[in-house]
Amino acid sequence: MDRSNFATRSIQISFLAVLAGAWWLATETGSISRLFLPQPRAVYAAAERLVQTAAFWSAVSVTLMTIAKAFLIAMIAGIIVGYLVTRTRLATQVIEPIISGLFTIPITLFFPMFILFFGIGTGSKVAYGATYAFFPIALNTIAAFSNMDERYLRAARSMGAGRWQTFRHILLPGALPVLMTGMRIGFFICFASVLGGETISSVAGVGRNIAHAAELMESARMYAWIVFVICTSVTLNLIVYAFENRIRNR
Amino acid sequence: MMSSSRSSLAFWLRLVLVAFIFAALEIYGRFYADPAFMSPPSGIFRAFVERILPEPKIIEALFLCVLQIAAAYGLSILFGTLTGLLVGATSFSRSAFFPIVLLLFAIPQVSLLPLVILFFGLGPAAKIAFGFSHGVFPIIMNVVAGMRDVKELHLRAARSMGASRSETIRHVILPHAVPSLFTGLRLGMTMTLLGVILAELYVSTGGVGYYTRLFAENYNPAPLFALIGCLAVIAILFNELVRLAEKRLTPGLRRSAALTNLVKE
Numbered sequence: 001m002d003r004s005n006f007a008t009r010s011i012q013i014s015f016l017a018v019l020a021g022a023w024w025l026a027t028e029t030g031s032i033s034r035l036f037l038p039q040p041r042a043v044y045a046a047a048e049r050l051v052q053t054a055a056f057w058s059a060v061s062v063t064l065m066t067i068a069k070a071f072l073i074a075m076i077a078g079i080i081v082g083y084l085v086t087r088t089r090l091a092t093q094v095i096e097p098i099i100s101g102l103f104t105i106p107i108t109l110f111f112p113m114f115i116l117f118f119g120i121g122t123g124s125k126v127a128y129g130a131t132y133a134f135f136p137i138a139l140n141t142i143a144a145f146s147n148m149d150e151r152y153l154r155a156a157r158s159m160g161a162g163r164w165q166t167f168r169h170i171l172l173p174g175a176l177p178v179l180m181t182g183m184r185i186g187f188f189i190c191f192a193s194v195l196g197g198e199t200i201s202s203v204a205g206v207g208r209n210i211a212h213a214a215e216l217m218e219s220a221r222m223y224a225w226i227v228f229v230i231c232t233s234v235t236l237n238l239i240v241y242a243f244e245n246r247i248r249n250r
Numbered sequence: 251m252m253s254s255s256r257s258s259l260a261f262w263l264r265l266v267l268v269a270f271i272f273a274a275l276e277i278y279g280r281f282y283a284d285p286a287f288m289s290p291p292s293g294i295f296r297a298f299v300e301r302i303l304p305e306p307k308i309i310e311a312l313f314l315c316v317l318q319i320a321a322a323y324g325l326s327i328l329f330g331t332l333t334g335l336l337v338g339a340t341s342f343s344r345s346a347f348f349p350i351v352l353l354l355f356a357i358p359q360v361s362l363l364p365l366v367i368l369f370f371g372l373g374p375a376a377k378i379a380f381g382f383s384h385g386v387f388p389i390i391m392n393v394v395a396g397m398r399d400v401k402e403l404h405l406r407a408a409r410s411m412g413a414s415r416s417e418t419i420r421h422v423i424l425p426h427a428v429p430s431l432f433t434g435l436r437l438g439m440t441m442t443l444l445g446v447i448l449a450e451l452y453v454s455t456g457g458v459g460y461y462t463r464l465f466a467e468n469y470n471p472a473p474l475f476a477l478i479g480c481l482a483v484i485a486i487l488f489n490e491l492v493r494l495a496e497k498r499l500t501p502g503l504r505r506s507a508a509l510t511n512l513v514k515e
Contacts, residue, residue: 214364
């Protein structure tokens with residue numbers, strides 16, 4: 001077990017090392033244009049310059065605020081709609097397929113509509129991110145509350161639990177793991193769609209800055225931004241993963 | 251019996267609900283909304299007939315979009331299934347390579363969109379590449395998951411009946427992975443559509459993205475909604491295609507269908 005663990009780790013590490021080595025080699029030998037792939041140290045220098053500018057932090061805060069607003073709206077709307085839909089079985093059967101059917105269409109299609117309605121400021125990104133994240137949250141809320149074991153509810157009722165007590169002690173704890181999954185998926189969809197919205201059409205934010213650097217062919221700066229986004233996303237993934245595990249194991 | 255009449259009731263109610271939403275949109279769009287932002291469904295349909303259909307350039311752009319989706323999806327299936335089979339083949343390869351797949355999957359790909367355009371240019375190649383990079387991951391992950399979740403009992407049964415390693419893979423592991431593969435194919439289709447459309451919208455100098463930007467910036471909602479409607483129909487058709495294939499090709503479903511036929515006879 002230990003030996004195969006060592007072997008898998010070394011494969012993973014050597015994969016990353018080969019990737020980094022290939023990057024370094026390709027740029028040092030000049031076999032790929034530096035416009036497409038700048039040298040690692042150029043990217044590092046660009047990143048160092050970037051974090052010292054005020055524009056960097058203002059772009060980051062714009063994007064973070066947009067994500068926070070969009071996610072909050074999606075979470076509230078998704079959980080309320082999801083919960084209300086599951087109150088009767090017929091409503092679940094009627095409405096759930098509509099929501100899940102719509103979700104198989106990329107909501108990105110409707111992005112130009114958001115631009116039309118809300119302009120190219122942050123408002124359209126909030127609306128777009130909220131709409132996109134609404135679907136997984138609502139669908140998981142529906143799944144969480146509609147798969148409740150009828151026996152628990154009956155037991156609670158027969159022991160004289162009130163409406164609120166049933167919700168607090170039966171429905172909510174039973175639904176929580178699936179609710180959390182929905183919120184995790186919703187959050188990362190929100191994150192990606194806000195970035196995507198900013199990339200496609202915007203005046204500020206991280207996505208806009210990546211697109212802008214690409215338009216100006218300032219590839220070192222663009223790579224610095226991309227590395228920043230990837231690191232942020234991986235960190236967030238790890239945090240959310242740990243958080244979710246904690247709630248599960250409690 | 252009870253449940254089938256209930257689900258057909260749900261179906262009709264759903265239809266009524268959707269019709270009601272369309273009627274509400276029609277009334278709102280016709281009498282209350284600002285025509286610079288909103289158009290009633292009838293106006294959208296008229297715009298489709300009068301402004302989309304007679305415009306060969308838009309039709310061409312839509313057709314190109316379909317081809318790009320098909321190409322990106324084909325590549326995703328090919329590479330996704332192959333990679334998934336290789337990664338999922340043994341428990342060693344899974345524990346060695348699957349974290350790498352997960353790591354790559356955790357990268358928010360939209361942040362790479364300008365880079366992809368820089369590499370592949372403004373033409374179809376960039377859109378196919380971006381659709382492929384979105385579509386391939388769900389397929390890999392579901393193939394791996396399908397091969398992992400084979401029940402120990404089935405493996406042991408195969409072994410005790412003297413199946414060789416290749417026979418076990420051929421008759422136990424692969425058939426077991428098929429339903430999961432189709433889950434991956436369905437998700438992969440959704441993601442491929444997302445990737446292609448993201449790239450289409452980002453490149454606003456040509457193709458569908460050019461027209462959506464044109465209509466949106468000129469406050470011309472009817473043709474914009476009509477164009478979006480066309481793309482939505484394309485997306486729905488692609489999704490349905492995958493669903494149909496799933497229905498026909500999943501062994502479990504087919505077997506259960508055969509079983510119900512038997513019971514009926």
